[in-house]
Amino acid sequence: MSERQPTEDTPLVVNMASESDVSVQGHGVHTAYVELALALERRDDVTLVRGGYGESVECDVYHLHTLGSAMWRKILDPRAKKVVSAHVIPDSLVGSIRLARYWRPLARRYMRWFYGRADRVLAVSGTVARVLQDELRVPAERIEVLHNTVDMRAYRTTPADRTAARRHLDIADDAFVVVGVGQVQPRKRMDVFEQLARRHPDVVLIWVGGVPFKHLGAEYGAMRRLMERAPANLLFPGVVPHPEVRRYLQAADVFCLPAEQENHPMCILEAAGVGLPVVARDLPEYDDTFGDDVLRCQDGTFADAVALLRDDRSAYATWQQASARIAERFDSSAAAERLVGIYRDLVADVGPRVSA
Known part of the structure; x- marks a missing residue:
């Protein structure tokens, strides 16, 4: 938990990151990340820090959109709450990446580990929420459906x-x-x-x-x-x-x-x-x-x-x-409002985390 202990009148500091910032950007995950970041940056109750790849950041909440190694220090940082947007599930890889059918079991194990470290996993659809719970073993109480949105x-x-x-x-x-x-x-x-x-x-x-x-x-x-x-x-x-x-x-x-x-x-x-x-x-x-x-x-x-x-x-x-x-x-302003509520609920919860 961050030592800042923000109040209702204090902006939350959120470190939002997607490795697409520093790699390939021609896909929907990057667009979703950018749209949500822009919506939060328009608000007065959030201070958004983008990026900081391969390092931890002084913040109240990490919000991660990708699952690569550049996120490991963030997902393991005990000082802040962790939110992960689940854009990818094991079936997303089949028909996208070469030979995915053969290493899908390994990808599933890795996703279980990564999503299991999060305090909240944001499913982009009801179907993704079911996969998170049934296949990737994320506890139901940690899953919320928050659809992708854009600034219409x-x-x-x-x-x-x-x-x-x-x-x-x-x-x-x-x-x-x-x-x-x-x-x-x-x-x-x-x-x-x-x-x-x-x-x-x-x-x-x-x-x-x-x-x-x-x-x-x-x-x-x-x-x-x-x-x-x-x-x-x-x-x-x-x-x-x-x-x-x-x-x-x-x-x-x-x-x-x-x-x-x-x-x-x-x-x-x-x-x-x-x-x-x-x-x-x-x-x-x-x-x-x-x-x-x-x-x-x-x-x-x-x-x-x-x-x-x-x-x-x-x-x-x-x-x-x-x-x-x-x-x-699916306009982004409504999504940002709900997301800030999720952040504040997490930061206000000073009780122990349930181990994944």
Whole structure:
């Protein structure tokens, strides 16, 4: 426990860290970390210290977003409370990292150790919460569901913004554009996105993202061949800075994420903030988050969903309204308010921790 003993009138000092600050940034964990950090920095009741990798920091609370060795001194520091955002569970690695199926048991043991050191583990969905408790053995009383959020004000898009984005990206004003975002990997089901392009040669499809981990990525050779042999209407701009990702979303008509395993993807939140109808795979992870506000598909129905949104203006408007509901639910200001309450509850608890 920190010796500072902050009161209701004293700002909490929180050391928030994600190793993506000093490594690869083209993924949703980094975006989630940045969005939450920005939301806390706008508040007067928190002093946020970012980073400090490989070292302990004088603070009331550590809030960690990644699980690497640069976090060990923080997660083991007895002077402050520890909060960990569970962006990753064992199944997140399969289809993302090469040979993950073979070392998944080792990853599970490591996650049990790391999450078990935390005073609170923040699950990004109900499904993640169940995995934390049932597979990773985190005590139920230490788990809280806190969904990823974004500052929706930053994504609001006007017709003028859309026109400017298309001009910047050299996209025709009359093109019907479908955008997907994420690493190019089998788990994202790039084969489905490619088939969409072949089924709809009149539609421009853009997948924003690349293979940032190169040969460590699952099926790296196959993913490179898919990109090299893609039809002319399927574009891969690669890993781009985050403001450029937002520009691609602003230029789009529809957002599509056919991934077969997700927890609570930031890209859907961002697309909803822009006002795009969202087409996604029908996953149980979405039951308690997006529900029926995304057009949920299976392999054989993605093409029909895109055609519906292209050809039926009434249906398009209906799914835009559904995205507006997502944007309202997952704005970062409400998440920051709840998170500060979690921090204060932890710091006020001066009793002994239960051993994990």
